[in-house]
Amino acid sequence: MMHLLVTRPEPDAQATAERLAALGIDSTLAPVMSRQTLSPNLPPARGFAGIAITSTNALRAMEDLGVLEAFRTIPAFAVGDRTAHEARLLGFTSVEAADGTLASLVTRIALARLPGPLFYPSGKHLSGDLAQALAPHGLMVVTSPVYEMIAETSLPKDVLTGLTEDRFGGVLLYSRRSAEIFAELATTRLPEIQKRRLPMLCLSENVAAALIENHFSRILLADHPSEDAMMALALAFAREQTGA
CATH class of the missing domain: 3.40.50.10090 (Rossmann fold)
Incomplete structure (x- = not known):
């Protein structure tokens, strides 16, 4: 099963996790802001x-x-x-x-x-x-x-471990600031090769720009800046990766 990392703040993070679960996608919550x-x-x-x-x-x-x-x-x-x-x-x-x-x-x-x-x-x-x-x-x-x-000052230890061990199929990012914070918190722990291959599912080009600046290069964009479009992107990505 595809496993995604959700970075948006609560209570939206939980709502996103529930929608992902309904699509058959597992997730871990790691809000980078409160x-x-x-x-x-x-x-x-x-x-x-x-x-x-x-x-x-x-x-x-x-x-x-x-x-x-x-x-x-x-x-x-x-x-x-x-x-x-x-x-x-x-x-x-x-x-x-x-x-x-x-x-x-x-x-x-x-x-x-x-x-x-x-x-x-x-x-x-x-x-x-x-x-x-x-x-x-x-x-x-x-x-x-x-x-x-x-902004959070660190990512949970289990999330950092999961990132370094490639446990997450991708990361969901909904705002430029959350992308900037995630990049800052993760960049010191992730070698360049992992940053380049970690899929980043982004709400918009503005969100993606902050990641590209920090050398994350595997960027996927939602067709429209909305939660529905992000869910469609996540589902299409999961099906492509799992062959379902």
Whole structure:
């Protein structure tokens, strides 16, 4: 049976493991980051014409802070279907989903022609500047970091051993920062030849770029930046490797 290493944070790591198991793929969880809710001085919800959501972690952090109720009736613009689904589950009444990328989210928000400013609850470490991207469209964005993803300082001993002994058929990576952290934690233990042959299943080219910079060269890309596409990639890869 194919055995993959899942690096995304909890609780998403467990959800991914369950989906892999349903496909007949075994997995080991080794989150390289964990979420920490910040204590921001958030602006009042009134006056905002929309809210941008680029991560389910932002929704979880807002829930931790007890501020979701005030924002639920504001039109929400989610980066992808999964984030949109989570927003609806948490009670947002108007949710539009982009196609999984920041560029598609910018387009979706720009086309909405909002009559006022946009609120953006973000992570402390931004992979893209939503405010700058929307500025040419004349839209003001108020960005408030509500969570931080804390990098792990090491991989579990059994995971490091498994990597050096080629026990994992591949590694699943969902963000550029997680790829950077994984590469940093693994690179001192893996010789160059193992780095070159270890399959890295990546959500996007942006994720893959961080691995290529660290000499991981066996890169597989999802057709679309979504969990469904990652599962399709994992299944196709497992079937190719096992001949099933």
